[in-house]
Amino acid sequence: MITLYSMPSSGNSYKVRLLLAHLNVPYNHVAVEYDGDSTLTRTDDFLTKNPAGKVPTVEFDNGECLSESNAILHYFGEGTRFVPQDRLTRARMYQWMFFEQNFHESTVAVRSAVYVYPQREMDRSPERLAALLDAGHKALDIMEAQLSNGPYLAGGSLSLADICLYGYTHSAENGGFDISSRKGIVQWINRVREEPGHVTLDWLPQPTF
């Protein structure tokens, strides 16, 4: 059985747990929270599993490891209903997943983390919070442009792109972002969480809409 090292409160870790739940893939879970046990990721043993010292990281029975949340989604999602069959739609799925790691995670997720984790208090300067709010709303607007015109990010059914971007979007109110006025995103959040097999990120306040 695989071992998943993941952080209960993190969107990057949650999206992996969400896909594994949809696929009924069993795993041993090693929870690594931001404080306390987080020093696990700095041990020599863990750094051989992931030199970046980050979770989520998956360890296979033979000791091989894989990290980067979206690469783990790719690994387990390949060949399932969560990866579109059409070539261009499949590339669009990756487009959204790279957008997430480059633009959405660095704004929406970071501003939420600054509020959620007491250890990040030093990052709460007004200038930084304002810049993150502005950039994060731009990222959300790009999602809204797609989701006000179609039910999912790539193609006509739930794909890895939705599982990926749901991670930090559904909890973005924790970072002070305005989700409720973006109707396409609100409907999409409800659509994703009504999908059979869905599991919630229990460690954070859930959306109120």
Next chain:
Amino acid sequence: MITLYSMPSSGNSYKVRLLLAHLNVPYNHVAVEYDGDSTLTRTDDFLTKNPAGKVPTVEFDNGECLSESNAILHYFGEGTRFVPQDRLTRARMYQWMFFEQNFHESTVAVRSAVYVYPQREMDRSPERLAALLDAGHKALDIMEAQLSNGPYLAGGSLSLADICLYGYTHSAENGGFDISSRKGIVQWINRVREEPGHVTLDWLPQPTF
């Protein structure tokens, strides 16, 4: 024939041009430089092609578009020799590509951009430059750990991961990063540029080692 909107001096754009050269895929090139013509990406017409207003963006004959440099690499690379056949090695390729967009591009590429583009002079505060240098060297150390043990990032031959990370790594000295002491990276850079079909990023100073 496809149209590629790309920025001559950008690593994100260059990696797409590099893959298309290796694959002998012809394209119409619309050059969008950081100043001057860069306002093209803010026009309503371009924003229908890519709501994020960024290049590289590919436009197909039927008007469909695809953006995010690594998603474009995925689209054209799928089924070619640049995507490993083995499932886990293929996932490792994506691991490096997501690492690139999340950690490497936001440090190595950003610090280079701050120096290369006069418009970014306001971002040259000593604190910011020091933080980017430290984080960028960490990203390069993670690459070095892999490349001091194997010839390529994922598997035994050139893959999309190498084309992707070559973009901003080979020119990282422009951002003040120490490449020459990282012998695995130096040898890998030489290996990538000696690959038949290689094209250079002519708009920036090339590595001196």
